[in-house]
Amino acid sequence: MQDPIRTCMPSHALGARGWSKPWSDDAGGACVEAKKLADGSVALRQSTDPDGPALVLSHTEMAGFLASVKAGEADFLL
Numbered sequence: 001m002q003d004p005i006r007t008c009m010p011s012h013a014l015g016a017r018g019w020s021k022p023w024s025d026d027a028g029g030a031c032v033e034a035k036k037l038a039d040g041s042v043a044l045r046q047s048t049d050p051d052g053p054a055l056v057l058s059h060t061e062m063a064g065f066l067a068s069v070k071a072g073e074a075d076f077l078l
Contacts, residue, residue: 005037008053011045021047 005014019033031047040059046052057065068074 005039005041005043005056007056009056010051011043011049011054012051014043014054019045019050 011019014035014037018035020035021031021033023032023034033045033047033050035043035045037043037056041056042059042062043054043056045054
């Protein structure tokens with residue numbers, strides 16, 4: 001039986017294929033990688049630590065996050 005998908009699970013447990021780098025810059029190869037999961041949720045991981053933990057967001061959580069970023073609500077972090 002496969003472990004349930006959850007936040008902080010090892011990224012490699014979600015499979016090696018399907019990870020992409022939608023957010024990339026000149027950070028020396030340190031990027032956020034994302035993977036859409038079969039249940040519609042999205043997993044995020046640090047590209048320099050592909051075996052590290054994944055942050056798993058539901059479709060609703062990811063949509064809310066992206067809407068907030070687009071609205072400038074995270075600008076204070078810069």
